[in-house]
Amino acid sequence: MATTKMPIAKALNTSLRKAMEEDPKVLIMGEDVGKLGGVFRITDGLQKDFGEDRVIDTPLAESGIVGTAIGLALRGYRPVVEIQFDGFVFPAYDQIVTQLAKMHARSLGKIKLPVVIRIPYAGGIGAVEHHSESPEALFAHVAGLKCVSPSNAADAYWMMQQAIESDDPVIFFEPKRRYWDKGEVDTESIPDPLHAARVARQGTDLTLAAYGPMVKTCLEAAQAAADEGKSLEVVDMRSMSPIDFDTVQRSVERTGRLVVVHEAPVFLGTGSEVAARITERCFYHLEAPVLRVGGFHAPYPPARLEDEYLPGLDRVLDAVDRALAY
Amino acid sequence: MATTKMPIAKALNTSLRKAMEEDPKVLIMGEDVGKLGGVFRITDGLQKDFGEDRVIDTPLAESGIVGTAIGLALRGYRPVVEIQFDGFVFPAYDQIVTQLAKMHARSLGKIKLPVVIRIPYAGGIGAVEHHSESPEALFAHVAGLKCVSPSNAADAYWMMQQAIESDDPVIFFEPKRRYWDKGEVDTESIPDPLHAARVARQGTDLTLAAYGPMVKTCLEAAQAAADEGKSLEVVDMRSMSPIDFDTVQRSVERTGRLVVVHEAPVFLGTGSEVAARITERCFYHLEAPVLRVGGFHAPYPPARLEDEYLPGLDRVLDAVDRALAY
Amino acid sequence: MTVEGTAARAKARRSGGTAKRASAAKKKTAARAKAEPQLVQLLTPEGERVEHPDYAIDLTPEELRGLYRDMVLTRRFDAEATALQRQGELGLWASLLGQEAAQIGSARALHDDDYVFPTYREHGVAWCRGVPPENLLGMFRGVNNGGWDPNSNNFHLYTIVIGSQALHATGYAMGVAKDGADSAVIAYFGDGASSQGDVAEAFTFSAVYNAPVVFFCQNNQWAISEPTERQSRVPIYQRAAGFGFPGVRVDGNDVLACLAVTKAAVERARSGEGPMLVEAFTYRMGAHTTSDDPTKYRRDEEREAWEAKDPILRLRAYLEKEKLADPEFLESIEAESDTMAKRVREAVRAMPDPDPMAMFEHTYADGHALVDEEREQFAQYLASFADESDGAAAAGEGN
Amino acid sequence: MTVEGTAARAKARRSGGTAKRASAAKKKTAARAKAEPQLVQLLTPEGERVEHPDYAIDLTPEELRGLYRDMVLTRRFDAEATALQRQGELGLWASLLGQEAAQIGSARALHDDDYVFPTYREHGVAWCRGVPPENLLGMFRGVNNGGWDPNSNNFHLYTIVIGSQALHATGYAMGVAKDGADSAVIAYFGDGASSQGDVAEAFTFSAVYNAPVVFFCQNNQWAISEPTERQSRVPIYQRAAGFGFPGVRVDGNDVLACLAVTKAAVERARSGEGPMLVEAFTYRMGAHTTSDDPTKYRRDEEREAWEAKDPILRLRAYLEKEKLADPEFLESIEAESDTMAKRVREAVRAMPDPDPMAMFEHTYADGHALVDEEREQFAQYLASFADESDGAAAAGEGN
Numbered sequence A, B: 001m002a003t004t005k006m007p008i009a010k011a012l013n014t015s016l017r018k019a020m021e022e023d024p025k026v027l028i029m030g031e032d033v034g035k036l037g038g039v040f041r042i043t044d045g046l047q048k049d050f051g052e053d054r055v056i057d058t059p060l061a062e063s064g065i066v067g068t069a070i071g072l073a074l075r076g077y078r079p080v081v082e083i084q085f086d087g088f089v090f091p092a093y094d095q096i097v098t099q100l101a102k103m104h105a106r107s108l109g110k111i112k113l114p115v116v117i118r119i120p121y122a123g124g125i126g127a128v129e130h131h132s133e134s135p136e137a138l139f140a141h142v143a144g145l146k147c148v149s150p151s152n153a154a155d156a157y158w159m160m161q162q163a164i165e166s167d168d169p170v171i172f173f174e175p176k177r178r179y180w181d182k183g184e185v186d187t188e189s190i191p192d193p194l195h196a197a198r199v200a201r202q203g204t205d206l207t208l209a210a211y212g213p214m215v216k217t218c219l220e221a222a223q224a225a226a227d228e229g230k231s232l233e234v235v236d237m238r239s240m241s242p243i244d245f246d247t248v249q250r251s252v253e254r255t256g257r258l259v260v261v262h263e264a265p266v267f268l269g270t271g272s273e274v275a276a277r278i279t280e281r282c283f284y285h286l287e288a289p290v291l292r293v294g295g296f297h298a299p300y301p302p303a304r305l306e307d308e309y310l311p312g313l314d315r316v317l318d319a320v321d322r323a324l325a326y
Numbered sequence C, D: 001m002t003v004e005g006t007a008a009r010a011k012a013r014r015s016g017g018t019a020k021r022a023s024a025a026k027k028k029t030a031a032r033a034k035a036e037p038q039l040v041q042l043l044t045p046e047g048e049r050v051e052h053p054d055y056a057i058d059l060t061p062e063e064l065r066g067l068y069r070d071m072v073l074t075r076r077f078d079a080e081a082t083a084l085q086r087q088g089e090l091g092l093w094a095s096l097l098g099q100e101a102a103q104i105g106s107a108r109a110l111h112d113d114d115y116v117f118p119t120y121r122e123h124g125v126a127w128c129r130g131v132p133p134e135n136l137l138g139m140f141r142g143v144n145n146g147g148w149d150p151n152s153n154n155f156h157l158y159t160i161v162i163g164s165q166a167l168h169a170t171g172y173a174m175g176v177a178k179d180g181a182d183s184a185v186i187a188y189f190g191d192g193a194s195s196q197g198d199v200a201e202a203f204t205f206s207a208v209y210n211a212p213v214v215f216f217c218q219n220n221q222w223a224i225s226e227p228t229e230r231q232s233r234v235p236i237y238q239r240a241a242g243f244g245f246p247g248v249r250v251d252g253n254d255v256l257a258c259l260a261v262t263k264a265a266v267e268r269a270r271s272g273e274g275p276m277l278v279e280a281f282t283y284r285m286g287a288h289t290t291s292d293d294p295t296k297y298r299r300d301e302e303r304e305a306w307e308a309k310d311p312i313l314r315l316r317a318y319l320e321k322e323k324l325a326d327p328e329f330l331e332s333i334e335a336e337s338d339t340m341a342k343r344v345r346e347a348v349r350a351m352p353d354p355d356p357m358a359m360f361e362h363t364y365a366d367g368h369a370l371v372d373e374e375r376e377q378f379a380q381y382l383a384s385f386a387d388e389s390d391g392a393a394a395a396g397e398g399n
C-alpha cells in the first residue's frame, strides 16, 4: 500500500502532479502558479517539471483566466484554474455563472467543460480583507456547477483526482487554514465518490454536519462533548453541490437532532438548504429544529476579530446544548 | 387624495421622476436609459426633462456602470443604476459584492453609498437566454446589500422612493412580467417601511409566502383554493434582505403551515432561509414541514418550457395539498 | 506646490466650478472629427474596383458570384426570419440587415479548420460555415438555447452576453497554439461590446500569449439606442495598438475588402504573428431586434445615407459592369432564395416544442443527485394529473 | 478560397502543427525589444539635472528639500512597519521600498481638493495627503479594514482588489465634472492591475465622459512573481492612446520628473481636457509583502542594478552638489525620522483590539433586522459565559 503521511497542501500538489503526468491535456492556470508555485505553494515544482506551456502564469485578470480556460476546454484541454484567494473570484463570477455553468446545457450536451476552479477559502489565518471569505453558497445555488471541499489530506488527494476527471465544472474549495494539517494518503485505495458525504465520527445524540475547515472543529467539539457524556455524530458533507442528503438523513434518523456548521454567513448559507431539506425529509424524526452555526451577516471582520466571528468549539457546543434542550 | 390607477412600469417611472425633482443629486445610469427610456421604458422621458447630465447612457460595461456609480456616490450623488436584464448583472457582481456592499463597513461607517441597482428580473415573458433569471439569493446572501421586490404598483412607487432615500445600497428587483399590471397608487399615503412584509390576503389553513412576481400567482392560488374550501393566507414578503420573519412567523403561528414560493431555483433560494428560520421560530406550531415551490436546479429553460419551469397555480396548489396532508 | 509635511496640510476643501472644462471639451470634439481615419476599401459604393496598397485580392468570377449568392441568400434568410417573428413563429429576431458584406467577407476568408466565436447576429457567418439556417432559429423560437453542434462546423454557439466570447476565442486560440496547429480563431463582437472588460482582457491574453485569434468588430454604429460615441472617442480599431497588436478599419459594406483584410489577419495568425483587430465599419439597417423601435432614437436620414452604400447592390453593380453576372444568374439566385426561404419556414413551423422533462437533461454531463431528485418529483407531479383526469377533476387551472 | 454554399462545405478537420508559429514569434520579440520608449527624466541616477522639452519644473530650494524629507520619512516609516511586522505587531506589510519618488512626486503635484484613490501600497501618497501614518497600519495589524476618514484628506481607503478603484476614481471624477469643480482625481494602480477589465472600463468611461482623472500606474516591474511581460507586450503607457487620451512614461525613480509629469496631467484634467495615463517606470526593491519570498522568482542582480537608480540617493546627490542641503539639514531629517518611527511604533502597540460587538456595527448605515437579531443573540451568547463563570465551569475550551 502506498500510504504516506502528508499535509493537505502536499496532497493537493501530489494529486495535481499525478493528473498532469497521466493526461497531457491537464493544464494549470492562474496568478503566480509558475515559478512561485502559488502563494500557498500548491503548484510548487510543477512548472519546472511540466513547462510554461502547461503551468501558465496568467495576466492578473480573473475573468480572463476563467474565460480563456473555457476556450481551452472547448479545444480539448482540462484546465485547473487557481484563484489566489476567495475574495478575488468575483471578477470571474460572470464567466463562471453565465458561461462555465451553462454551456453544457446551452449546447444540449454537445459541449463539455471539464474545468476545475481551485479556491483557497475561509478564514483563520489572520489575513487582511478579502482573504478569508466563504462564498460557496454563491456557487452552489448555480445550476451547472459542482462544489466540493475536502477536510483532510486523503480527500484532498482523491477529490482533486476526481474533480479533474469530471466532465463538469467543479469549484474546488480548499480549506486554507488546514493546508498544513497532516493525514495519511493512500494513493492506491478506492476512494469514495466525489459527492458522497461520510460519517466522520459516530454518535447517537445529535448530528453535526460540516465540510472543509469546520470538520475538524466539529470533531473537536464531538470529543469535548463526549467528555461531558454527549455522543455526537459528525458528518463530513464533502460536497456542497450536490449535497448528499441521504447520508445526512440517515444520520438524523438515528440521532433526531442536527446542527449544521460552516464559516460562511448563516443567512442563505448552505446550512439553510440542509435545514430546509432535512426538515422536510425527517419531519417526524426531528426532536429539535435544525440549528445552524456560521458567520454573521457582516463582511468578514478584521483579523483580530476572526476568532469571535468564526464558529469555534464554544459556539458549536452552545448550539448543541440548545438543540439537546428541546 | 392623489390616487391614480397605473401599471407598475408607470409607477416606477413616476417615482423616479419625483426623486429626481426633489433631489438634484439623484442620477439615472445605464444602457439605453436615455433617449430610448430603457428597453422597458421605465426611464421614459426622464432624459428629455432632466438632461444628459442626470440621465446617463453609459458604455456597455456593467462593472463600469456600478464602479462609476460608487465613485459618484462617494462624490455625493445618489445614482440609480439600471441593469438591462437579470442575466447581465454578473459582470458587475464583483463591484457589487466586493465594493458596494462592503465600503460602508470598511470605512467604519464614514462612507455611505446610496446606490440603487434596478434589475428587471424573473421570467414569464417568453424571452431568450439570460432574460428571465431570478438571482436574488446571490445578492441577499451578501451582507451590506439590501434586496427588495415590489409586487404591485403602489409598492413599486413607494419602495422606489424609499430605496433612493436609503443610505444603503439597495438591489431593486422589478418583476418584469408584471410591469403592465395596474394598481391604485396614492402618492400621498404613508407607506409601509421598505423592509416590512405585508399580509396580502388573510387565511387560516396555511400561509403562502412570496414576493415580486409570485405574489399574484399566490393570490390566484389562494382564490382557487378558496373555491375548494381551503383558506390560504398570502404574505407578500416585499424584502429579501432583510426578511421580515416576524410577519411570516405571526402568520404561521396562526395557520401552522407554510409554503414559500419563488421563481428562483429552490436549492439555496431565499425559500431555504425562510424554511430554516421559520422552522426554528415556530417548531412547535408547524403541523407540516415548510415546503418550497420554485425553479429547478437547471439553467432557466428556453421560452417554450418556461410555463413548465415556473411555479404556477397547479404547482403551488400541489404543494399546498401536500402540506395540508400532514 | 505644497512641500510641507503632515501638520501643515490643511483639510481639503473643494473650490467652486469654472467654465474652463466645457470649452476645452468642445475643442477636443472638433479635433477628433477631423481625424476620421481611412477605411480599407476595394469596391466603392458605386461598384468601382479600387486598389489598396496593403490589401490585394484576386478572385475568380465564380468566387465573386459566390459572394453575391452568399449575401443575397443571407439577406433573404434574415428577411424570412423577421417575417416569421411577425407571424408569431419566433419570439425574437436580431436582423443582420446591412451587415452582409462584413459577415460574408470575413467568413469566406476562413478555412474549415478555423474556429468561429459569434455573437447573436452572425447569421451570414453561420451560413458560410454550413450551419443549416433553420438551426439558428431554435433559440429565437424558444425551443432551445443553441441548436447546433459547435464542432460540426467549427462554429460556436451564439453568445448573448456581450463580449464574453472574446475570451473563449482567445483561450481556444491558446489551445491551437499549444497543439502546434496552424489554424486560426475569429471572435466577432459589436461596437457596444468593445467596452466590456472581457474584451480588453481578451486583448491582453491574446497579446501576451501571441494567440492566433482575429478580433472582428462589426461597428454597426449602434448598440441598441447608443451611438458608438458612447463607447469610444476614437475609432475602435485603434484600441489594438495599445495592447501590442495591429488594428485596421475596413469598409464593412465592401465584401471584397472584408474578405481581403480578414484573410490577411487570419494568415498572420496562422503563421504565428499573433492577434489582430479588424473593425468593419458598417451599419445596422434595421432595428436592434424585432423588440426594438429605432425611431425612438435615430433619424431616418442616417439610415437613408447608408442605403446608398448597400453591400449587395455594390457587388451587383460591379458584377454587371464587368459582365460577370447575367440576368439568368441573378434570377437563379432569386429562385434559390425562394426555395431556401420556403424550406426554412416549413422547418421552423415543424419544430416541436421540447418535452418538459428536457429541463432536467444536460445541466450536467456526469449527473447530479439533486437534478435526479427533482426530475423524479416532477415526473410524479405530472403523473398526478394523469391519475386525476382518470379519476376526479384537476385541482387548478393552467400551470 | 471556398465560395460554395452549405452543401459543398466539408466537415471541418484540423490540420497538423507546423513550426512556423514559433519562429515568427521570436522575430516579434526582437522587434519589440528595440522599440523601448524613452522615459521622461529630469534628474539622472547620478543626480544631474536634465531638461525635457515637454516637462519643465522650477522648484525652490525649500520645495526640493521638502521632497527629500518626504521620501526619507516615507522610507523610514515603511522600514518601521516592516520591522513591526517581524515583531508580530502587524500581520502583514506591503513595502513601498524603491517607489518613494513615484509616490511623493505624484502626490506633491496634487491640490488639497484633488481626490486620491490608492491601492494598498501608497504609503508615500498617504503621507503627502496628511493621513497620520499609524492610521495606515490598522488594517495590516488586523484591527480594522481601513482606519481613516477618506474625506478628511481626500484620500480614499486602500483598495486590495486590484483595479477596482480605477472605476471609483472615474466615477468620482465624473461627479467633479458635473459639479463644475476644477479639481482632479488620481487613481493609482500597478502593472499587474493594468490587466484587469475594470481598468480598461475605467479608461473607456473616463474618455467617453472626458472625466478629470489621472491614471497613475506604478510599473514596479513585478506583480508578485510575475514580470510585466505577463501583463503586456508593449509599454503600459501606450494603452491610453487606443482609448483616446494621452499616455506617458516617466522615470519613476526621479521625483522631479514624477512631479512635473503628474502636475501636467492634473492640470490637463482640471482644465477640462480629460483623462491621462502616467506610467511611472520604477522597481519594487523589496518583497511583494512580508509574506512573499522573491528569491523564488527573481535574481538578485536585477535588484542590484536598480539600487543604482535609488530615488533618494539621487535627489540627495543633487541637493549636495547644488549646496541645497548641508549635513545639518540631513541630520535633522534623520532625527525627525527617528522621532516619527518611535511615535508610530508606540501608537501601533497601543492600538486596542476591537470590541467583538464591533462586528455588528457598520454593515449598514440604516440598520438591518437580521443584524439586530444576530447582535442580540451574540450578546446573549457572550453573556452566557459570564453566567457560567459565576456558577459552574465553562462548557468548552477556546472559541
Ligand SMILES: Cc1ncc(C[n+]2csc(CCOP(=O)(O)OP(=O)(O)O)c2C)c(N)n1
Pocket: B031, B060, B062, B084, B088, B091, C121, C160, C161, C162, C189, C190, C191, C192, C193, C194, C220, C222, C223, C224, C284, C288
Ligand atoms: C453583458 C450584457 N449587457 C447587456 C446586454 C443587452 N444587450 C444585448 S445586445 C446589446 C447591444 C450590443 O451592441 P453591439 O455590441 O454594438 O452589437 P450589435 O447589437 O450592434 O450587433 C445590449 C446592450 C447583453 N446582451 N449583455
Ligand SMILES: Cc1ncc(C[n+]2csc(CCOP(=O)(O)OP(=O)(O)O)c2C)c(N)n1
Pocket: A031, A060, A062, A084, A088, A091, D121, D160, D161, D162, D189, D190, D191, D192, D193, D194, D220, D222, D223, D224, D284, D288
Ligand atoms: C482581483 C485580485 N486578484 C488577485 C489579487 C492578489 N494580489 C494582490 S497584489 C497582487 C499583485 C499586484 O501587482 P501590481 O498590480 O503590479 O501591484 P504591486 O503589488 O506590484 O504594487 C495580486 C495578484 C488581488 N488583490 N486582487
Ligand SMILES: [Mg+2]
Pocket: C190, C191, C192, C218, C219, C220, C221, C222, C223, C224
Ligand atoms: Mg453595434
Ligand SMILES: [Mg+2]
Pocket: D190, D191, D192, D218, D219, D220, D221, D222, D223, D224
Ligand atoms: Mg507591480
